């Protein structure tokens with residue numbers, strides 16, 4: 001029984017047999033709050049007369065199936081999300097009438113009611129396999145076709161899809177719709193695209209329109225959001241970034257923008273950052289800023305905008321044949337958007353952000369037992385769904401960055417151009433890209449691809465220096481690999497020499513070389529005076545963990561703020577974080593280092609990541625015996641730095657948030673309440689709605705905000721965001737009853753939308769006293785398999801990740817998790833993977849705790 005799965009073998013067999021031509025999809029969105037009517041007409045060819053195949057459909061009910069003029073009984077042919085098709089002819093027409101269900105999980109056609117004004121908003125999210133929740137479809141990326149949507153909806157709505165929105169025509173008002181004028185939108189057929197990038201967005205969205213001049217002519221641009229958010233939409237910033245991206249990509253790819261228009265819609269209750277639907281990009285609504293956000297978030301939004309735009313070429317115009325190359329799709333968009341951001345926007349430090357957040361994500365994921373080669377073996381849809389991870393996005397992009405260094409930027413760009421020219425509107429595999437790059441670079445990429453893409457794990461590079469009288473007598477780079485992933489790889493990288501001059505660490509030499517094998521000599525260093533600091537992987541070309549020699553580490557720790565550029569500073573801090581995670585630096589020391597590093601940090605993302613790592617170290621990596629002292633030090637340090645931060649600055653915003661998250665002393669709580677109520681304001685800091693929630697949630701998690709106060713705030717902030725933030729604050733209260741309430745609502749009932757479930761999980765896991773979560777350890781282990789099997793993928797994952805009592809971080813948690821794994825060898829792979837990642841996290845925490853020797857607390 002396939003359930004809702006589909007294997008790669010089935011997909012291969014199907015595309016060998018079937019060639020899809022066109023879809024006409026008629027949708028009626030006026031059937032009430034639960035369901036919609038969907039009629040699909042598909043024209044397709046079959047290579048073998050009389051052959052059998054199937055089409056995918058997930059629906060509430062199927063009214064009729066007509067194949068080549070013959071009515072089939074839906075009860076006979078529709079089983080398990082598939083409609084069986086037999087006796088196919090060379091040319092076929094299939095017509096399926098069905099009733100589909102609106103989702104509240106962010107998968108398929110999602111329906112949302114705005115608490116602010118009661119308006120209904122719909123959007124689709126189809127990747128990986130959910131277009132079949134809206135219409136009957138051969139759901140696999142290499143069966144491209146044209147899609148013509150026809151939509152009946154309330155006349156006052158915006159209806160947005162892949163093609164330009166046509167003028168609506170009046171539709172006969174059915175009796176079922178009371179007092180609502182109804183209209184019909186008949187969209188023109190799309191070019192030949194994959195079903196997972198088709199889209200429909202509908203509702204009374206507000207819009208800002210613009211145009212951009214491109215090589216394909218004038219392309220209309222639209223930026224949409226819910227009405228109640230319109231006042232916060234900074235469309236100018238979004239459009240400026242979008243236009244910069246159009247110019248950059250058309251030039252780099254030497255191929256005109258492939259679609260007729262480009263709309264970007266901010267959608268509610270969205271599971272991910274954004275989705276590259278052809279000409280109809282959906283973006284998580286938190287990127288419409290109703291309150292002040294940190295610059296790092298604005299930067300992240302710009303990157304997301306550019307990421308989706310890059311997909312219009314790489315992904316939408318040229319598409320992976322099967323999900324094996326999902327990594328290439330995502331990694332390319334990550335890499336291209338970062339290049340674009342660094343070279344064509346004001347975010348010139350984009351590579352520092354990449355090193356700080358993207359690579360840290362990759363290194364973390366690559367050291368879990370679940371890691372996998374970048375080029376993954378996606379045997380079925382179930383394995384694809386759990387693979388939107390740090391390998392697929394972040395490691396892949398890091399490896400592409402390394403590949404660009406390896407073949408040279410010019411050869412890379414010419415290879416890309418040839419690739420787009422040759423494969424436009426088609427489907428490809430990795431080999432198609434490598435072939436072009438080999439031609440333009442003259443390098444044989446077979447071995448490179450095998451070592452980098454077909455094996456997992458991260459190498460560590462350590463300087464081995466012999467220094468005598470201040471001079472380097474010999475210099476080598478040692479490469480190691482973890483026992484379970486023993487591959488050593490070729491690395492193109494730079495070594496930087498930094499010397500202290502007038503209090504600044506200036507780079508006095510840069511040596512670029514190929515590192516390969518266990519030991520690589522750096523002859524250029526021999527005979528040189530030992531610099532104050534020697535930095536491996538300077539400029540962050542390589543994908544590898546780096547270590548510092550003792551002398552350089554001492555310089556770095558003493559001179560945290562002395563780097564002129566943010567990138568080497570980020571690399572140095574990243575190395576310290578890796579050492580802490582690898583139990584080579586006591587976590588208490590790391591906390592103190594991070595607290596000092598915060599002071600004066602001007603790079604917004606670096607600051608944001610430091611704050612997250614600081615908190616993670618203090619909660620999980622510091623030895624139990626040190627935890628009280630270290631926590632107090634952290635809270636005091638955050639308070640001092642927050643209150644000393646420049647009034648109104650980005651740093652102030654972030655630091656106050658972090659302080660509110662750490663505050664437990666009555667002194668701190670009183671001060672924060674003073675800030676919330678305006679009795680003791682923090683100079684220059686606006687207490688806007690989201691800052692109110694930050695403070696209230698901080699107070700709530702320390703037991704200093706009551707349920708009544710949270711409910712009052714929610715009533716005042718009667719919005720989708722308010723609902724989510726209230727759920728989080730309520731779940732953060734440090735009482736057994738509050739944790740129980742969150743558990744019951746999210747885990748044991750199945751009614752809450754995805755966004756609320758996610759917020760609750762965040763609040764649930766946020767504890768100063770981990771013992772609050774102890775009772776949920778056995779309950780989690782008992783419930784998780786059933787949850788996984790009974791919920792949609794998005795919700796199952798949110799629960800399995802968010803309600804795991806990770807904060808316990810002790811031996812009991814490790815044992816219980818390992819026992820579950822031992823006793824559930826046949827659980828679904830995705831779930832086993834999630835649980836084994838939890839196990840790895842606890843094991844690492846215990847190791848770090850073991851290395852955190854008790855020591856005096858003096859700073």
Ligand SMILES: [Zn+2]
Pocket residue numbers: 276307311329330333
């Ligand atoms: Zn993407």
